[in-house]
Amino acid sequence: MIEIDVSLARSTGFCLEAHFAAPDIGVTALFGRSGSGKTTIIQVVAGSVRPDRGRIQVGGEVFFDSEKGIDLPMERRGAGYVFQDARLFPHMSVDNNLRYGERRAKRQITIRFDAVVDMLGIGHLLKRRPHTLSGGEKQRVAIGRALLSQPRLLLMDEPLASLDEMRKGEILPYLERLRDELRLPILYVSHSVEEVLRLSDAVAAVADGKVIACGPLAEVLSRPELLPVLGRFDLGTIFDCTITAHNEEFGLSTVSFPDGELRVPLVGRPVGAPARARVRSRDVSLSLSRPIDVSVTNRLSGTIASITRAEGPFADVEVALAHGKLHSLVTQESVQRLALEPGMGVWAMIKAVTVDSRPAGFNSPGAEIRSPSPVSQPRQPSPAPPALRVIAGGTPPKAPS
Numbered sequence: 001m002i003e004i005d006v007s008l009a010r011s012t013g014f015c016l017e018a019h020f021a022a023p024d025i026g027v028t029a030l031f032g033r034s035g036s037g038k039t040t041i042i043q044v045v046a047g048s049v050r051p052d053r054g055r056i057q058v059g060g061e062v063f064f065d066s067e068k069g070i071d072l073p074m075e076r077r078g079a080g081y082v083f084q085d086a087r088l089f090p091h092m093s094v095d096n097n098l099r100y101g102e103r104r105a106k107r108q109i110t111i112r113f114d115a116v117v118d119m120l121g122i123g124h125l126l127k128r129r130p131h132t133l134s135g136g137e138k139q140r141v142a143i144g145r146a147l148l149s150q151p152r153l154l155l156m157d158e159p160l161a162s163l164d165e166m167r168k169g170e171i172l173p174y175l176e177r178l179r180d181e182l183r184l185p186i187l188y189v190s191h192s193v194e195e196v197l198r199l200s201d202a203v204a205a206v207a208d209g210k211v212i213a214c215g216p217l218a219e220v221l222s223r224p225e226l227l228p229v230l231g232r233f234d235l236g237t238i239f240d241c242t243i244t245a246h247n248e249e250f251g252l253s254t255v256s257f258p259d260g261e262l263r264v265p266l267v268g269r270p271v272g273a274p275a276r277a278r279v280r281s282r283d284v285s286l287s288l289s290r291p292i293d294v295s296v297t298n299r300l301s302g303t304i305a306s307i308t309r310a311e312g313p314f315a316d317v318e319v320a321l322a323h324g325k326l327h328s329l330v331t332q333e334s335v336q337r338l339a340l341e342p343g344m345g346v347w348a349m350i351k352a353v354t355v356d357s358r359p360a361g362f363n364s365p366g367a368e369i370r371s372p373s374p375v376s377q378p379r380q381p382s383p384a385p386p387a388l389r390v391i392a393g394g395t396p397p398k399a400p401s
Contacts, residue, residue: 002185006044006054016040020204020214024059027179027186029196032206038189042155046081047074058153080151084161086138088130094141095126101145116144120174136167140174153185175199197278222327236280237326243273258323263297263352283354284328287347298350304342319348
């Protein structure tokens with residue numbers, strides 16, 4: 001486990017109070033708005049910023065303990081760091097930039113040069129200089145350099161923030177391969193919902209210097225306390241699904257999950273492949289009777305579990321399904337007009353066009369990226385908890401309790 005319990009007060013008035021635990025395999029996203037403290041957290045883990053008090057432990061080794069006077073220097077912590085900007089050495093070729101990371105390794109070599117080059121698809125770039133590379137290519141080289149330093153954990157500080165949407169689309173499949181092939185803990189800083197949904201196994205939501213929620217991705221991103229981070233219109237439910245059918249004529253795919261099926265825009269993956277679908281609460285309508293003769297394709301029956309007053313004229317209705325749950329954002333006027341209350345049976349309606357399929361890489365040119373080749377030890381298949389099922393071939397770890 002990665003265990004972080006630190007406090008830090010800056011002269012600017014910013015205070016960090018970070019207390020959470022993350023899995024020691026897989027991607028934990030530090031998610032929140034700009035200025036919330038995400039980067040400060042990974043700087044504290046890396047050792048470039050010293051907290052005022054607290055304790056940091058990674059995989060059984062204590063990096064920092066203010067009570068015991070432990071403060072390992074950066075080079076002994078073994079953290080690979082990938083910044084927003086690639087920070088490659090401009091006078092070196094790509095090959096030499098990568099070799100620099102290799103020379104900095106303080107641990108046994110388990111991540112091989114050729115395997116990293118293959119995984120990141122940068123073999124054709126080795127003789128080139130950084131100024132000739134695109135933004136996405138630079139970031140792939142920067143990631144390779146960090147991996148070749150043989151890190152015990154990888155820290156990624158918004159590595160896609162400086163890229164346009166096309167370049168992000170290019171690099172995301174490579175990040176998925178990195179997640180799926182390496183048995184490394186990764187702390188991934190982002191304020192992009194799409195990146196978090198597509199890459200992460202667990203989420204630590206950060207707001208105003210505090211971690212306000214931490215746990216499995218599907219669980220955390222549906223919590224009402226995440227309103228300060230997401231905003232009321234982006235809260236929702238995540239379903240881990242299996243693709244069961246494609247309808248090329250209408251441009252739709254069917255994905256199944258324990259509570260039923262969803263029709264979604266055509267998915268660029270084969271039948272039988274895992275996928276993750278996000279349903280925003282604002283896109284869920286409720287009916288007291290079974291919907292008939294309506295255009296809405298997706299209809300799920302359930303029971304109202306709770307009704308929580310939200311900001312302004314809205315209310316969050318949590319609907320318990322047979323195996324999971326779904327959130328619907330409605331007006332308080334609708335709650336009163338329909339006399340909604342806990343225990344009442346309802347039908348939840350979700351328009352197919354509103355199901356957010358981008359996080360799972362649907363319709364992405366990189367979705368069919370070539371089959372993985374081992375870099376070190378591949379992730380071994382194991383039973384996954386319901387909130388963290390496999391995505392694109394990876395087996396997520398257990399989330400922190």
